[in-house]
Each structure stands twice: as structure tokens, then as C-alpha cells.
Amino acid sequence: MIQAAYIHIPFCTHICHYCDFNKVFLHQQPVDAYIDALIVEMERTFERVPTSQLQTVFIGGGTPTSLTAKQLDRLLGAIHRIVPIASDVELTIEANPDGVSDEQLYVLKQWGVNRLSFGVQTFDNELLRHIGRTHTKETAIETIERANELGFHNINIDLMYGLPTQTIDQLKETLHITFSLPIQHVSAYSLIIEPKTVFYNLMKKRALPLPSQEEEAHMYEMVMEQMEKHGYNQYELSNYAQKGAVSRHNMTYWNNEHYYGFGAGAHSYVNGVRYVNAGPIKKYIQLIEQGQLPYVHTHIVSKEEQMEEHMFLGLRKTKGVNKQQFLQRYGKTVHDVFSDAIMLHKRNGLLDETDEALFLTHRGKLLGNEVFQSFLGVSS
Missing domain, CATH: 1.10.10.920 (Arc Repressor Mutant, subunit A)
Known part of the structure; x- marks a missing residue:
């Protein structure tokens, strides 16, 4: 029985230098039409492949909190109407530290969002500028503390190491700040240079000063050591959780279990078949308006x-x-x-x-x- 769903919001108010996810700049995009299509896709999918109860729902991006509070309210209301979710569901949404308001947080809380994931990456302002992030260390700290005050007590932050010009001391300071905040889960990844990104183009020009492989390995070992020292159990290569805060949604993927995927560019693994949705927003909406599901690739997974x-x-x-x-x-x-x-x-x-x-x-x-x-x- 399928117990997990991923919902993709492809809009961003700013494109980061390292990101290769399916995303578009928010300005002049058909956001409301996209939400309409997303709702229809969920309705058709659950009619076609029903399940009893979902244990996890993850709303990712892009930047889901690039939606207005009204748009988030509409989307989350539709999820509760259409999706059969368990009473103890893990309901996660991704957010940028400088892109979520109290009004949005109130809407999320009202609809039962119980896990926030902030794309912090680093608490070093110089590095944040280098990687194309728009928030600052101070904004990230303030947002995390505010979310905790409003009752969100399962907070993840994404961190990155192996960044251009990053030093061991900069990473050490980021970890020090992390452990001082009400954060229950950390996803810490090494930078991977992906095609079609700003960093990829700089690397091809030999204008991207990256740490050596030895320095990056040292950073990883330090992350593992410090996480364990401060009560964050490493349960996956890049993920660390305090007691009771392991991400059930992440475990769906690593246990190779089935899941629904909704939205432009989303992937599904349903009853032994992998599906890939159309990535371009207009193509995705067009397929839905034509009465179809938005699949552009289907693969039956052999034993x-x-x-x-x-x-x-x-x-x-x-x-x-x-x-x-x-x-x-x-x-x-x-x-x-x-x-x-x-x-x-x-x-x-x-x-x-x-x-x-x-x-x-x-x-x-x-x-x-x-x-x-x-x-x-x-x-x-």
C-alpha cells in the first residue's frame, strides 16, 4: 500500500547558483492555473490508484512558500479534501528563511503542517552571497526561532559543505550556530556541480575555487563527529536527527517503497512502475487540461x-x-x-x-x- 506523496511547487523568487531542480522564476508565471492543475492531478490519481492512508506528505520545490498565504491555504485545503492522510501524518513543507511570513506560518499551522524544512545552506553571510542565496545568517536565525515560537517543533535545515572558498572554520561556525537553535533535524550535503547551473558554467571557465577532495572529506568527517557529539543521530549518509525526528518521508525513498509524485517534473513510483511528469509548466498544465495525467515517461521496474x-x-x-x-x-x-x-x-x-x-x-x-x-x- 502506498503511504507517501511528494508535491512539487516549481516557483522561486530567486534562482540559486547550484540548483538544478525543476524550477522557474516566479514573476509572470500562471501560479493559480498551476494550482488548479495540481489539484486535478491529485484527484485523477487517487481515483485511478487509491490508497488507504498516507503516512507522509512532502511539499517541495522550487520554493513552496513563494505561494501567497491565500494560495497555500487553497492548496493545503485541497490536500486535506483529496488526499487520504493518517491522523499522525508527517506533513512537511520546504521554505526559504527570508521567504516565509507569519501569515503563511499561521496558514501552515492551521492545516496541520508539522515539519518545516529551511534551505539555510550556511550561516556565513559571505558564503551565502557566493552561492546566490538572498537571506542572511541573521534572517535565518530569526525565522527558525520565530517558527519555533509559533509551535513548529520539528524543524529541519539543509546545510551544504564543499562550497567555493569555504573553510573548515566557516563550516565549524555554521555547525556551532546550528546546535544553538531549536532544530531537530539536519540534512548536510556536499556540493555537487550539476549541468545547466551558474556553478557549472563557472567551473568550465575554471573560475570556481572549490575545496580539494581531501578538504571535503575532512568537512564530512567533522559534520559526522559534531552531529553525534550534539545528539543528532546519523541515520543516512547526509541526514541527522534528534530522538524521534527521523524523517519518515525520506525513509520511504531509502527503503525503496512506493510513493505518489504530483506536479511539474515530479517522479512517482507506483505499483512497480516509475512515472515522470512533464517538467515545463505550460506543458504540464496543458496535459491536465486535455484530460490526461501529465506523464511523459513510464518505466516498469524489473525485479x-x-x-x-x-x-x-x-x-x-x-x-x-x-x-x-x-x-x-x-x-x-x-x-x-x-x-x-x-x-x-x-x-x-x-x-x-x-x-x-x-x-x-x-x-x-x-x-x-x-x-x-x-x-x-x-x-x-
């Missing part, structure tokens, strides 16, 4: 692909891949399918295992991509 995905997603979790669950789901053991890859990475110190699970070692966390790639294309 072999499911097993491969189960491994490289599951190994991102610090607990790793549960062997019994793998056997129950696929009728084979992990060693039946991936013995060569497992033995290779155990020999080189990247994987370890117990009777219950297969998991990355500390060194394996630093070289995770090397491990994950070895599980692709080997199960057939």
Missing part, C-alpha cells in the same frame, strides 16, 4: 532493477540493508544476487555485515558512490 535499487538506496542508511527484508521481498538473499560485489567491498574495507544487515563502514561512507555503482547491472 533485477528493484534489487539493485534496494541495495544502493538501502546502503545509504547507517543501519544498511536488512537481509531478512531483502529475502522476503525478492525471494533471494543479498549474497545470492550480489556476492561478488559484497566480497570485494568487504575486502577493501568499505562494507561490513552482521547476521541481520549489510552496511557501509566509516571508510565506506566516504566512498559511498564507489560502492553503489558496483551494484548496478550485476543482478541479471
